[in-house]
Ligand code: NAI
């Protein structure tokens with residue numbers, strides 16, 4: 001079965017790393033078709049809108065999307081695109097790679113984060129002069145969906161350790177519901193897991209990251225803890241992510257448009273190529289996904305390296321080295 005990939009490079013280094021990842025996908029023995037669309041700062045200045053309707057439709061119609069990054073218009077592009085794919089879960093694998101300097105070289109964990117609610121509900125108001133409130137929204141449906149995805153992901157990818165982050169001792173109603181829903185899904189699946197208070201977990205992650213596998217978390221906790229994870233493995237150029245929806249999904253590097261290096265041809269394409277590997281996994285091409293990941297790992301181990309990793313290589317030579325490992 002052929003799958004359609006919407007390709008939205010965006011701005012800055014998005015225009016360099018996304019084509020590199022598409023070139024990698026094109027060397028594989030999988031049936032994919034590509035539809036190219038525009039979004040971001042340049043699109044806004046040319047067409048008045050950062051996210052044109054055609055792009056929104058292309059993403060909605062495609063099986064999967066590969067997105068780069070948008071500049072100043074990032075919030076006008078990526079938040080609506082995540083809702084176009086109706087994404088209830090954000091997956092962020094955080095791995096240390098041999099050959100790359102990392103604070104915690106044994107790290108191999110995956111954050112599975114609720115992607116739509118919690119304190120990011122957007123429901124804020126000024127109730128009196130100098131007093132503002134925020135409504136934290138937690139639903140059983142989203143909590144169960146994230147839990148099911150997290151347990152399934154752990155099972156499918158051989159992670160024995162599943163941790164549920166929460167603060168139900170304080171946020172009794174909202175995190176109480178989240179924890180309850182996750183525990184019910186875990187019990188139904190006969191899954192083994194631990195629950196941890198998210199503040200204690202932050203400390204444990206710094207001290208013993210190698211003891212963790214899949215971490216299921218509410219939205220804000222996942223946002224904060226996954227950036228902590230990025231700090232453990234040392235590099236924005238290395239972190240991929242997936243926004244999983246009910247019918248389709250969007251894959252993107254965690255980094256932005258890197259205006260300081262954009263146009264110089266030295267952006268590290270690894271995060272985007274690893275995002276393409278997640279895209280393959282989502283489409284059921286597990287073997288090809290693993291091959292791509294291993295090819296990136298081999299290049300990270302042996303070089304060539306772009307300047308962010310201490311080397312002098314170009315985006316294209318890293319792309320070519322990855323492709324050489326695949327063919
Ligand atoms: P950034 O991730 O673009 O850059 C931070 C630093 O990391 C820079 O020094 C950059 O050169 C470096 N870096 C990032 N990715 C790299 C790569 N692949 N290879 C080598 N070095 C890399 O974050 P920053 O500077 O905070 O934001 C720049 C622009 O990107 C802003 O306009 C922001 O709005 C946008 N942005 C967009 C995002 C999105 O579309 N999802 C996410 C984050 C930022």
Ligand code: MG
Pocket residue numbers: 223224227
């Ligand atoms: Mg964040």
